[in-house]
Every structure is written in structure tokens, then in C-alpha cells.
Amino acid sequence: MADIPAAGTVPEMRRDEELTTADGRPLRVALRRSQRQLRRRAFYLVAPLLVFLLVTFGWPIANMIAGSVYNPEVAHFLPLTSSAISDWDGEDVPGEDVFAAMAMDMESGLANRTIGRAAGRINREIPGARSLVMGTARDLEDMQPPYREAFLAEDERWGDLEFWRLIKRETRIVTPAYYLLALDFEYNSRGEIVERPEIYQVYRQLFWRTAWMSLTITALCVLLGYPVAHLLATLPLKTSNVLMILVLLPFWTSLLVRTSAWIVLLQQQGVINDLLVWANIIDASGRIRMIYNQTGTIIAMTHILLPFMILPLYSVMKTIPPSYMRAARSLGATQFTAFTKVYMPLTIPGVAAGVLLVFILAIGYYITPALVGGESGIFISNLIAQNMQGTSAQLKLASALATILLVGVLFFYWLFNKLIGVDRLKFG
């Protein structure tokens, strides 16, 4: 106020001049400044979570993606060989310079104890290569240049072109090899990309199975959840609350307990088979296999994921006033037409949210398929886990598989957004 001149004269303002606040700052600047403050406040509020997510989620994922293509062993632990072999044409056994570089790399590798890692990397592609490299490295002291002859004399496998081609290929820091593997492809001896032999093909089939089983589970959840959600949304509050607790009950029980319960129910000596035998529907020798296969996975996962379908559906249906259906009926629509033309379109945001939730949860599911999936009912996550555990762990392959899964989920999300529009979804 103090800035306004006395006697009520307002500072004169020309048309083309910018609007200013009372103390003469341009209005736009002042507005931006005040908004910046709000934004900063909002940022401070989410900052802890942001940091947490970056550390626990963003960084590991970035790490995983990087790890799936990172291939440092040959380039880092055989540095001289890597640079010497870059000029090699791959047609004949490399010249003395390459062998000499290899000898020096071995020497320093022995001193640093890194030669084993390089050898291990090569061994993964050419079985037996480890012993070749390690053996030669140990005998290096007794060798004299020229190393080409010395190496070849030590072991004739040093004249194997395939071995050298592999080394040349693996000097790349970034390699698609693990992705090829994850999709059942590999390099052949001549460095071309080919399908792996049929008996080794597992991953593509498993990705495919994971996708269609997740879709089946999602479809079952829609079929089972829609009527229940409708009932919940239309019943009087007192009854619907009781039902809602039944829906939520699975949330309050441990995942393991629920899955084990299905084992008790479904196994061949289990409750359902016993009942069927008792009722003479099947005889004791014809007990049905309902678990440790795809059926088991589908049943148990549908049960576990059902609440994720029902809750968004319920919250959407709750907001649809009954007068819409009544209006449709009074306008001449049968119950069926009113339902399909008026009610169902209005529930699409809920269906879509439920489908998105259930499908994405299902496609990455691990525990339930592991417990009740048997051989035929496991998901890709189970193989990812296998590749991360034990002595034969192939962390990089696991990373590649996980990255493909992640990309698949993102693709699904993108497709969904295209078709339905994520901003239209209602999760609750």
C-alpha cells in the first residue's frame, strides 16, 4: 500500500506496457515467482519418496539393464590382445603380434588374478577354453618368443579360428549376446546369429506362456469379478460391507498361506479329489491332476489377483447412479439393453484399470507359479530367479530376461494407453 502515491493517483500505465504489480515488478514475473514457490514446496514434499525410489528402484533397474549388455571381461582383462586383434581379418590364425599381446596379457593377468575371469567368459561360449587359457598361462614362464609357435606347440587348439573369432567378437564392451540367449538365439561358430538347437529353446516359449496365461487369468478375473463388484455396488451398505470384507480377506492372509491352501484343496490326494471320489463322480484311480500344472497356476493366481479387479470395478460402479438404468428402462430398453448400452460403457474405466493391474501383476508373478506350477505352469519370472541363484547363476542372462519382461510390460501399458487412455482409468 505504501507504494501507491497519495491523493489516489495511480501510476500511469501505457497500453503497450506490461502489467506490473504494486511495487513495479512485471505481473508475469511475479506470478511465475509465486508459482515457483508452490512448485518448490511440492517438490520438497515428494523429495524423500523420490530419493527412496531412485535408490531402491531406479538405480537397480538401470543397473540391471546396463548389466544385461555389459561385457567387460575380454576388453578389460585382455586389453593388449583386444587392440591387437582388431586388425585381424579372421581368415587365418592370427600373427605373432596377437600372440605376443596375449602372452603379455596373461602375464599381467596372472599377477592380478584376473586371467581367470577372462578365461571363464570365453569358456561359457567354448567349453574347455578355460583350461586352455589357464594351462598356457601357467606354462608361460618357460616359453620364449615367438609366442605364436610356442603357443601352438603347447596346445594345437591355439590354432582354432573359432576361438580367435570369439575373442574378437567379445572385445565389444556392449554385447547383445544375452538378449539373443534370452530369445533362444545364439552366435554360431562363424559369428552369425542363429536359433539355438531345439532342445535348448526355453525362453521364447516361456514368455509366450506367461503372456497367454496372464491373459487367461485376467479374463477370468473380469468374468468372476464383474458380477461380484456389481452386487457389492448395488446392495445396501450393511450387506455390501460384509461382502467387501470377504473380498478383502485374501489381502489379509499371507500369500504363502493362500497358495498352500490351494495345494491342500487341489492336489491328487486333496480335498476336491476326495470329494469327487466320495461322490462317485470319478473313481479312485482317475483322480484329476489340478495342481503342479497350468491349471493349478491359473486357479491359484485368479484367486489371488481377483481383489485387484474387484476393487477398481467396485469404486467405478459405486459412482453410477441407479437412475441411469432406470432412465434407460423408462425409455424403452430391456434390462439387457440397458445393461449393455448404458451400464457397461460406464464401467469401462474400472474394467480397464482392473485389467491393467491384474495383467501387469500376473505377468511378473513368481511365488504362486513356483509353488503350484510344476513343470508346465511356471512363468518367466521363475526362470529369471533360477538364473540368479545357485552356482550356475547367469546374472546377465537373468538381467536380459528381466529387461525383456519390463519392456513387454511397458509395451502393454503403451498399447493400453493408445486404446483406452490411461487418464480415463479409475483405480479407486
Next chain:
Amino acid sequence: MPEASTRQSDPGAASYVRFEGVQKSYDGETLVVKDLNLDIARGEFLTMLGPSGSGKTTCLMMLAGFESTTHGAIYLHDQRIDNVPPHKRGIGMVFQNYALFPHMTVRENLAFPLKVRGMGRSDIETRVKRALEMVELPNFGDRRPAQLSGGQQQRVAVARALVFEPDLVLMDEPLGALDKQLREQMQFEIKHIHESLGVTVVYVTHDQTEALTMSDRVAVFNDGVIKQLSTPDVLYEEPANAFVAQFIGENNRLYGEVVEAGDAGSAVTVRLDSGQHVKALPVAVSGARGERTTLSLRPERVKVNPPEGSVPNVLEGKVAEVIYLGDHIRTRFSVAGHDDFVVKIPNAAEHPRMHEGDMVKLGWAIEDCRALDA
């Protein structure tokens, strides 16, 4: 209005909608609608008026087929419709919140009833166009309901209820969500549509002005019972009971008991609880001595300082409050032990200005003072 009066007084007129002894209970313990008997003539504009919870919507829903009757029968066109499902009744309905389908455009909303009737494409188009013109929204066909103002949504709702040309249209507080000015405009438009199409309208409201201005007849509901069913003028000028007198328009009440019954149909003398004697027109009293009664007086029928001997009833009143309203002056008096006795005094030269505390004589004619039930 004379037309409406004859309808009411002519019991032989074929009724279009008939409620016969209808009762309704939701919980099996209380009756929400108690023994409803109602005849509605073809082309009539009948309003159900009453306080909240009096059963108006319930009656409408039973007629539309969304609620079952607990007892009794409803006839449409002399046919019992209790077992006819709602979509076969051919009754148009306007809901309180409009119930326009939010995922359809205005045009699709209007086409909906025609489509489900299997009408041809070009037919639908012309009818929808005509309906939009009728409610003066010819260019709004491609909008969604959410992109319309309340008044526009309301019009679309009316158009949708009429587009399939039903003979009977039900409206449940269709103007409840609108502001006063828009309300009055829409009242006029609905009335206009009613007259030009000749449809029968059953209208629900709890706004008495709306009921009085629009309807041929008004059924005043209270507690599941029709308290009075008459034309608006009769309802206002000749309320049949204390509830209607109180509910319709402004009303002064005096309580007392009958001390002297007059000759058949003429005045009774009532002794007020404060001791004064008043002559009144017996409406809802039997005339037995000692019977409790409520006297009902319209504020505009009370004369201030009437000339000596011009009216049979004169009481002393003390001015308690004077409110200046321009065309009239609303004056609150303390009369016969009641201090909520209101008189509307025209703002004219012959009426002197009054001040708080003044003692004034108030008088009225016998026929303006109705002796109703206690």
C-alpha cells in the same frame, strides 16, 4: 382453470391413470403410501406436492414400474399395469438429476429411446432434430451432457422423455437443481410443451409456487396420504384442512373450540384460547360444542382498522414488527396470545404507516376465516 374444475367435478370422465387403494411399504413395518386413490385425466397436468418424505417419488416410481405396489392396483388406459415391466409401459420420465447418459452425446441420448424401438435411421434423425428444436437447442446435438449448463441438461432430459412420443410423462422435481430465474423460465417452457403436445404430465415438486403456477390440479401429500386434490385456486382459497392451509401460501392460525354451531352450513362461533369469540366458516368441523378447531386466515384478507360494523370479527392487535416490502408492508401483530399473526397491508394512501407498539383493530369476514381440523 375452469376446464380443470369441471374435470375434477365430473366423476364420469374416463380416467387415464388410476391409482386404486394403493399402499406401499419398503420395510414391512411402516406404510410410506397409505391407501392412495387418484384419477388422472388424459392431457391433464397433475402435480404431487408435499414435504420431503411424504411419498411423492414412491408414487411416481410405482407408476413408472420401478417399485412394486404392496397392495392395490394401478391402471393405465384401463389396463392393470402392475405386472408390466417398465420398458413396456411407454411412460416418459424426467429424473431429478436428469440421468442423461454421460458417455453419449446429446444426439445419442435423444436417439436412444428410438433406437431401442428399432426405428429407422432417417426417422430417428428427423425426430431427434425436431426434439432439439422443441427445446431450443438445435446446435447442441454433438455435445456431451457434461458440456451443458444445468438448464440445458434439463431441457435435453425433457426432450429425451418426449422424443418417443409417450402419452404420459412423469417428472420428479425436474427443476430442483436450477436457480430461481432459470426455474421460472423452465416452468414456463414445460407448461408450454405440455399444452402444445397435449401429453399427460404427472409432476412432483415440493415448491408450492411451482405447483400452483403450472398445474391443472394439485395433489397435496403428507405422510403418504393425499390431503387435498384440487385446482390451485381452490387449494389456496378453500383449503380443506389445517395442513393444506399451512402448506399452501401464508396462513395465520388461531386455536380455539366451537361454542355455538350455526344453522346448517353457516357460521360457527369459536371461543379462542385467549377468551375472545370469533365467527368462522365451518369447513372441517362437525359443529359439536367443545370441538377443538384451528382457524385459518390469509394475511391479505385481514383488514386493518375496518369501519365500524363492516365486519363481524374484530380483534385488538399490537404491532410487533413492520417490514417494508415496497408494494406492501408486512406487519406482524400480537393477537389473541399469538405473536406470529401476519397482515399484508397494501402500500396505499388510505393506510397510515404503523409503528411497533401501536394498538390496532383487525377485522375479517366470516368466509375468510375457515374453521379447520385441530
